[in-house]
Amino acid sequence: MNTSPxxxxxxxxxxxxxxxxxxxxxxxxxxxxxxxAGTIIIAAVHEKHAYNNH
Amino acid sequence: xxxELAALTERLAALESASAMSGTINSEIFYWWCTALMIAIHAxxxxxEMGASRVKNVLASGIKNILAFAFMVPTFYFFGWYIxxxxxxxxxxxxxxxxxLPWDMSMGPNLADNATGIFWAAFTLFAATTASxxxxxxxxxxxxxxxxxxxxxxxxxxxxxxxxxxxxPTGWLTVKFGYHDVGAAGVVxxxxxxxxxxxxxxxxxxxxxxxADGSPNAILAHNIPFTITxxxxxIVGFFGFLGGCIIYMPGEQxxxxxxxxxxxxxxxxxxxxxxxxxxxxxxVKTRDPFWMMSGAxxxxxxxxxxxxxxxxxxxxxxxxxxxxxxxxVAVWLEKMGIDDAVGAFPVHGIGGLIGVVSCGxxxxxxxxxxxxxxxxxxxxxxxxxxxxxxxxVPGYVVSYILKVFGLxxxxxxxxxxxxxxxxxxxxAYPESYTPGPVNTATPAAAxxxxx
Numbered sequence: 299m300n301t302s303p304x305x306x307x308x309x310x311x312x313x314x315x316x317x318x319x320x321x322x323x324x325x326x327x328x329x330x331x332x333x334x335a336g337t338i339i340i341a342a343v344h345e346k347h348a349y350n351n352h
Numbered sequence: 353x354x355x356e357l358a359a360l361t362e363r364l365a366a367l368e369s370a371s372a373m374s375g376t377i378n379s380e381i382f383y384w385w386c387t388a389l390m391i392a393i394h395a396x397x398x399x400x401e402m403g404a405s406r407v408k409n410v411l412a413s414g415i416k417n418i419l420a421f422a423f424m425v426p427t428f429y430f431f432g433w434y435i436x437x438x439x440x441x442x443x444x445x446x447x448x449x450x451x452x453l454p455w456d457m458s459m460g461p462n463l464a465d466n467a468t469g470i471f472w473a474a475f476t477l478f479a480a481t482t483a484s485x486x487x488x489x490x491x492x493x494x495x496x497x498x499x500x501x502x503x504x505x506x507x508x509x510x511x512x513x514x515x516x517x518x519x520x521p522t523g524w525l526t527v528k529f530g531y532h533d534v535g536a537a538g539v540v541x542x543x544x545x546x547x548x549x550x551x552x553x554x555x556x557x558x559x560x561x562x563x564a565d566g567s568p569n570a571i572l573a574h575n576i577p578f579t580i581t582x583x584x585x586x587i588v589g590f591f592g593f594l595g596g597c598i599i600y601m602p603g604e605q606x607x608x609x610x611x612x613x614x615x616x617x618x619x620x621x622x623x624x625x626x627x628x629x630x631x632x633x634x635x636v637k638t639r640d641p642f643w644m645m646s647g648a649x650x651x652x653x654x655x656x657x658x659x660x661x662x663x664x665x666x667x668x669x670x671x672x673x674x675x676x677x678x679x680x681v682a683v684w685l686e687k688m689g690i691d692d693a694v695g696a697f698p699v700h701g702i703g704g705l706i707g708v709v710s711c712g713x714x715x716x717x718x719x720x721x722x723x724x725x726x727x728x729x730x731x732x733x734x735x736x737x738x739x740x741x742x743x744x745v746p747g748y749v750v751s752y753i754l755k756v757f758g759l760x761x762x763x764x765x766x767x768x769x770x771x772x773x774x775x776x777x778x779x780a781y782p783e784s785y786t787p788g789p790v791n792t793a794t795p796a797a798a799x800x801x802x803x
Contacts, residue, residue: 307463310463311457311462311463311464311465312457312458312460312461312462312464313461313462313463314460314461314462317457317460320455323455324455327430327454327455330426330430331426331430334423334426334427334430337423338423338497338500338501339497341496341497341500342495342496342497342759344496344775345495345496345497345775348774348775349762349763349766349774351774352765352766352769352773352774
């Protein structure tokens with residue numbers, strides 16, 4: 299898989315992976331958001347279990 | 353002759369280009385190290401919170417603080433930076449804020465943009481500082497999930513909205529009122545302190561903090577040297593924080609966040625003088641090493657709004673005043689039945705308030721740029737009131753909602769047992785722990801340790 303948005307460094311600007319593929323950028327962004335939000339949910343569930351077990 | 357002239361012109365252009373790039377890279381380096389120093393603030397809060405906790409809660413307090421740092425980074429990337437760039441007019445976003453959206457081409461490696469990443473990083477660490485300020489106030493009885501929601505709200509939404517309004521070259525508080533707060537006494541410390549107060553009202557005190565008749569009990573820090581070291585680390589980190597409050601202009605004089613000329617020397621004079629005054633004021637009032645180190649912070653905050661313009665003895669006097677007065681606020685808060693475990697509201701909320709308002713008294717009349725109003729007492733009062741409301745209301749309302757849904761407070765029987773044994777898979781002191789003697793003959797003038 300070619301993740302590079304550039305073929306040469308000459309005149310390159312935004313050169314991060316998938317900079318030329320907005321759909322894949324969005325996919326990773328949404329994945330990062332889901333991890334962040336999901337971890338908070340996991341924290342809440344973990345705490346409820348921990349409190350119920352004590 | 354013409355060939356020599358052309359060669360000289362070419363060399364001059366190359367030199368100018370090299371000089372400009374050198375300036376750009378120097379700017380990146382400066383903010384890189386400011387950001388690195390600011391991590392010391394978080395390390396300091398971590399040490400302080402763990403030291404201020406009882407043995408049964410040490411690691412839970414540490415985990416909470418580390419998670420605040422971790423969650424601040426992605427959330428400030430997702431929406432914090434956008435809020436700063438877009439909401440400088442109030443609550444309606446401006447179109448040019450789109451540069452802060454996480455899918456913008458400047459929000460990642462870009463050879464045409466050396467600035468965005470480094471400024472985003474510095475502001476993210478400011479956000480982590482606000483979350484840490486709040487974190488200490490609620491130790492030993494807040495649930496992790498509720499805490500994280502509140503920390504994200506404060507660090508990646510609320511304070512940065514205050515930053516867009518009052519710590520931005522075209523923020524409405526600056527444009528309309530000449531609000532002046534170069535060291536973020538209002539936009540960081542007041543907002544975080546008042547947010548913490550709003551949460552504390554709904555969270556309630558730690559089990560055992562107050563007796564049935566409302567009289568307070570001292571809940572002693574388990575490791576006093578650790579707390580004092582933590583406070584010193586916070587002070588070290590604030591030199592990075594305040595360095596990040598001034599703008600490096602390659603080839604030109606520094607400017608402050610409002611575009612007014614400034615020097616890093618001014619910051620050096622007044623940060624140290626304010627800090628020293630704060631230590632002395634707190635020592636005179638309390639004789640308590642907790643408050644002496646907290647006084648150092650209070651002194652910095654009390655001088656923070658006018659760090660760029662004060663005559664250094666003014667910063668010293670303001671620091672002394674803050675260091676003397678703020679411990680009394682902590683005592684008052686305790687009498688009101690509010691358990692602020694580390695004095696976050698007095699130190700940051702009131703210390704910041706002193707900083708903002710005193711700037712309107714002692715720096716009134718300093719000119720602004722681009723036709724904006726000069727510094728005035730009225731402008732500073734409007735700014736202080738805005739920051740207090742902006743901090744308090746979201747903190748109170750969202751913590752109330754979390755309370756209703758059972759996500760705010762750790763049940764009392766779990767608090768009594770201790771959080772570490774309930775939710776942490778390791779022990780802070782697995783081999784032994786022997787409490788030292790407690791001096792009950794000369795209790796501190798102010799009841800609780802503070803940041």
